[in-house]
Amino acid sequence: MKKFLAVLHARNMEFLRDRSALTWNLAMPFLLVIGLAFTFSGSNKELYKIGVVGGIETLTRVAPALQSTRHILFVPYDSLATAIDKVKHHQMDMLIDVSGTPRYWINASSPNGYLLERIVWGTEGKQFQRQAVEGAEIRYVDWFLPGILGMNMMFSCLFGVGFVIVRYRKNGFLKRLKATPLGAFHFLFAQLISRLLLIMVITTVVYSGCNLFIDFNMQGSYWTLLLVTTLGATCMISIGLLIAARTASEEFAGGILNAVTWPMMLLSGAWFSLEGTHAWVQQLAQIFPLTHLIAATRAIMAEGATLSQVMPQVWVLAGMSAVFLALGALVFKWE
Amino acid sequence: MTQIITATSLVKHYPGIVAVDGINLSIRKGICFGLLGPNGAGKTTTIEMLEGILQQTGGTVLYKGEPLGTRYREEVGIQFQHTALQEFLTVRETLELFERLYHHTIPIPELIELCALADILNRDTRKLSGGQRQRLLLALALINDPELIFLDEPTTGLDPQARRNFWDLVKLVMSRNKTIVLTTHYMEEAYALCDEIAIMDKGRIVSQGTPAQLLFEHFGDVVLQIPRADAGGRLFELGLSIAQAADTLEIKTNRLHHTLQQLIENGANLDRLRIRAWTLEDLFINVTGKSPKP
Numbered sequence: 001m002k003k004f005l006a007v008l009h010a011r012n013m014e015f016l017r018d019r020s021a022l023t024w025n026l027a028m029p030f031l032l033v034i035g036l037a038f039t040f041s042g043s044n045k046e047l048y049k050i051g052v053v054g055g056i057e058t059l060t061r062v063a064p065a066l067q068s069t070r071h072i073l074f075v076p077y078d079s080l081a082t083a084i085d086k087v088k089h090h091q092m093d094m095l096i097d098v099s100g101t102p103r104y105w106i107n108a109s110s111p112n113g114y115l116l117e118r119i120v121w122g123t124e125g126k127q128f129q130r131q132a133v134e135g136a137e138i139r140y141v142d143w144f145l146p147g148i149l150g151m152n153m154m155f156s157c158l159f160g161v162g163f164v165i166v167r168y169r170k171n172g173f174l175k176r177l178k179a180t181p182l183g184a185f186h187f188l189f190a191q192l193i194s195r196l197l198l199i200m201v202i203t204t205v206v207y208s209g210c211n212l213f214i215d216f217n218m219q220g221s222y223w224t225l226l227l228v229t230t231l232g233a234t235c236m237i238s239i240g241l242l243i244a245a246r247t248a249s250e251e252f253a254g255g256i257l258n259a260v261t262w263p264m265m266l267l268s269g270a271w272f273s274l275e276g277t278h279a280w281v282q283q284l285a286q287i288f289p290l291t292h293l294i295a296a297t298r299a300i301m302a303e304g305a306t307l308s309q310v311m312p313q314v315w316v317l318a319g320m321s322a323v324f325l326a327l328g329a330l331v332f333k334w335e
Numbered sequence: 336m337t338q339i340i341t342a343t344s345l346v347k348h349y350p351g352i353v354a355v356d357g358i359n360l361s362i363r364k365g366i367c368f369g370l371l372g373p374n375g376a377g378k379t380t381t382i383e384m385l386e387g388i389l390q391q392t393g394g395t396v397l398y399k400g401e402p403l404g405t406r407y408r409e410e411v412g413i414q415f416q417h418t419a420l421q422e423f424l425t426v427r428e429t430l431e432l433f434e435r436l437y438h439h440t441i442p443i444p445e446l447i448e449l450c451a452l453a454d455i456l457n458r459d460t461r462k463l464s465g466g467q468r469q470r471l472l473l474a475l476a477l478i479n480d481p482e483l484i485f486l487d488e489p490t491t492g493l494d495p496q497a498r499r500n501f502w503d504l505v506k507l508v509m510s511r512n513k514t515i516v517l518t519t520h521y522m523e524e525a526y527a528l529c530d531e532i533a534i535m536d537k538g539r540i541v542s543q544g545t546p547a548q549l550l551f552e553h554f555g556d557v558v559l560q561i562p563r564a565d566a567g568g569r570l571f572e573l574g575l576s577i578a579q580a581a582d583t584l585e586i587k588t589n590r591l592h593h594t595l596q597q598l599i600e601n602g603a604n605l606d607r608l609r610i611r612a613w614t615l616e617d618l619f620i621n622v623t624g625k626s627p628k629p
Contacts, residue, residue, distance in 0.1 A: 006435035010421050010428070017423035171419035176475075178388060179413040180436040181405060335388075 003182055007190035015198060030206060048072045048116055049275060051083040051092045054099030062098050065123035072116075075275055087113070088133050089303065090143060091273050094120075096128065103129040142217040146297035147270030149207065150290050153199055153233050154264060158257050161195050161240035166253045169244075169335065178334035185329055192237050192325070199233045200226075219304030225297060228310060231317040232293030238324035239289070245332045264290040292316045339364040339399060339483055339514045340385060346393035347380050347538075354380040356538035357394070362531075364482075367505070367515040369525040371615075372535035373625040378518045379416060379487060381535065385516065386413050386485050398483070409438060412481030414472045416488045416518075420460045426471055427456045430478065437479040450474040450504060466497030473504060484508065486517045490524060502527050522615035532615070536623040546615055553621055554613040556589040559598075561608045567601035585611070 052059050052074050059074065060067045067074065075092065077083035086092035087105050093112035095105040104120060106113030120128055168174045177187060210216070218225075243256050267274065267281060268290035274282050285291045296313035299305035307314070340362050347355040355377045362368045372378045383389035385396055387403040398407045420429055430447075434440045447453050450470045455463060463471060469489055476484055486505070490498040498521070505528055509515060519525055525532055526546055533543040542549055563582050571577065575594065576587040588594040591610075598605065619625075 002435050006432050010424060010432045013428065014421055014423045168419075172415060172417050173419040173421065175388065176413075176415060176418045176420070177436075179386065179408070179411075179415070180433065181408040181438075182436050 004186045004190050007182070007187060008194050011190060011194040012197070015194070026202060026205070030209065048093045048112055049075055049273075050116065051075050051077045051086060051095040053077050053080050053083055053095065053097040058098045059096060062102055063096075063120075063124045063128075066120055069119060069123060072119075084133055086275065091275050096120075101129060102127055103131050105131045105133050108132050141214055142302060143298065145207075145210070145214075145216055146294050146301060147268075149203055149229070150232065150268070150294045150297065151265060151270050152206070153203060153229070153293070154236050154261060154290050156199055156202070157195060157233055157236035158240040158243070158261055160198075161191060161237050162244040162253050162257050163250060165191065165241070165244035166247060166250050169248045169333075170250065174334045184332045184334070188241055188325075188329055188332060192234065192241065195237050195240075196230065196233055199237075200230060203229060203233075216301065218301050220300035220306070224305075224307045224310065225300050227307070228293065228296040228300065228314060228317070231314060231321060232289060232296075235289040235293075235317045235321040235324065238321050238328060241328035242324050242331070245328045248335070264288045267291070269294050289317055289320050337364045338362065340396065340516075342381075342385060342394065342396045344394040345381065345384055345391055345396065347377070347384060347389070348392040353538055355384070355391075358535075358538075358540055360385075360533065360540070362514065362516060364514050365512050366530040367509055367517060367528050369529035369532035370516065370518045370535060371522070371525055371532055371619060373623055376535040376623075377538040378535055382485055382487055382516060382518055386411065388413075409479060410482050412476035412479060412484040414469075414476040414484070414486045414489050416491065418472065420471075422461060424460055425457050426452055426460060426463070429460055429471065430474060433475050433478050439480060440478055441480045446474050446478060449477070449507065464497075465493050466500060469493060469497075469501055470504065473501075473508075477508065481513070483514045483516070486515060488518050488520065491520065498524070522619060526615050534619060534622050536625075542618070542622045549618055550613050550615070553618050556587050557591055558611040558613070559586040559588065559591075559594065559608060560584070560611050561586065561598070561603065561605070565604040565607055567598065567603040569601055570598075570603070573597050573601060 048071065050072055053076075056067075056074055056076055066072075077086075077095075080095075080097060083092065083095045084105055087095045087107050087110075090107060090110060093106070093110060094116040097103050097105075104117070106117055117130070165174075207216075239260065240257075243260065244253055247253050247256075263284075265271070267285040268288045269285065270290065274285055292313040296305070296310040296317075299310055299313075338361050340360075342358055342360040345355055345358040345360070346353070358377075358381055360381075370378050370382060380389065384391045387396070387407055396403055398411075421432065424432065427443075430443050430452075434443060441449075447456065450473055452467075452470060452474060455467050455471075458467075460468070460471065473486070473489065476486070489505075490501050493501065502524065505515065505517075509528075515528075517525070517528060529546065531543070531545050532549065533540045535541065542553070544552070560583050563579075563584055566584055570584070575597070578585040578587070586594065586598075595605070598608075
């Protein structure tokens, strides 16, 4: 314990005294949230998503003008209940059911739903019956915030831990520690906890700070949110430790870190919903911890999901953390 | 005297390279043992296998008769040739960090006094001079009160004064009955500090013993240096082994008394004659054919 605390303290002091890194870590997510909230608050998304129950071919026959309208993505669904739920939670802008009497659903609070309704009227007249669904108002920034926080955690965890350990190895500090009785597990655990504390403090500060200006929608429990974000951060730190477990090349580590972060950034649902993408893309996204972190935080914040409702993500994140940390400790080399 | 560390048939292979080729070493407790050799001779590889930092391809290393293990980590002190410290920490904080990694340690105030660190305790370790940094690294190597201390080229890059100050420090450590294993490029350093030396070349030990014993074994003769103007008229007709260096003649002989008589009979003026002692540098060149300078 004494050894662990010694390394933990030293690492914390190193980070806190590196003012440029500290400033950047604090400023970057603020700038991102403010910039992106400003950019995406308007209705400047060009692509609309319409779920279709009853088959795309039927829709083509029933509403050819609508079906041929550009910039609309039609996503087939088998289950009406599932599709209605997507509309309710702003994952789909409109749902059209052509299995019987043509009808459509929109979320009354959705600007995109409103616009699509006008498009439907303009292209197909009023042959469709309107079916409004009720859903809590979820602004784009509310949908977007978990993604931003998750991505900031991802970058800080992966690059913060990965590059630091590679630098330690490259400059011989790890070799110096190897000459002491300090074990690899104590060292790695101290790095993990140090970065985790840092991430959680920064994320809390960023969340609270942004909340003052934007007033986020938070339906669920903060404790559940804390648990999920802690597990998410632990999981991504563990990936960083695994990547940095052997290499002494910053360039190599940088390449691997980029190779891991870019797919996560694009496919984990941080920027856009994966509804309508190929099934294999959605399956692939499940291997990323960021996907589960964002899904769980969105569910907690936007829908008020309870701990039992996000337990699947909790188990996945905990399992991944254990596997990556064990692998990292197993393959770790001091030199 | 008890052997503190022994290496038997120590071998280290890298792809396409035999870095260390069957070394046998036995280092007595309480001495300063010097490992010398030209660049690429395998010194650092050997010392790192002795330190337990590098896994050997073959052979064994025993510390007090036992394989290297957890006890070894607690009882050995190491100053690496190239190392870095945790950034943004002061000298005091760095000492405290390493102190907490061991069960048994020297009290930090004692270490501060021993290594003359009092004036730089609150200084960021990145802002230390070369000599100050080496003193701190030595302090870290001593922090667990080790019985065996490895110093891998500890004075490389230091100015002559800082180097001599460091030697004084090492002598102070030696006076505490510690065993030191030292690698160095500086032959005068080895001569000043080492009780026993081994010279390595191409992964093997080519010569080993006390400095005086090795010099005696390798150089049975002495070198007389005499200014050319003082040597007398028929010196080159006396059948002596003479080398010419600028305005000085160097006469190699293993019959000092007889040669001096010959010089006197030849009318030489011996007032400015000097007998040059053989040095470890001469020995090094003699056994490796290379200069010890890095």
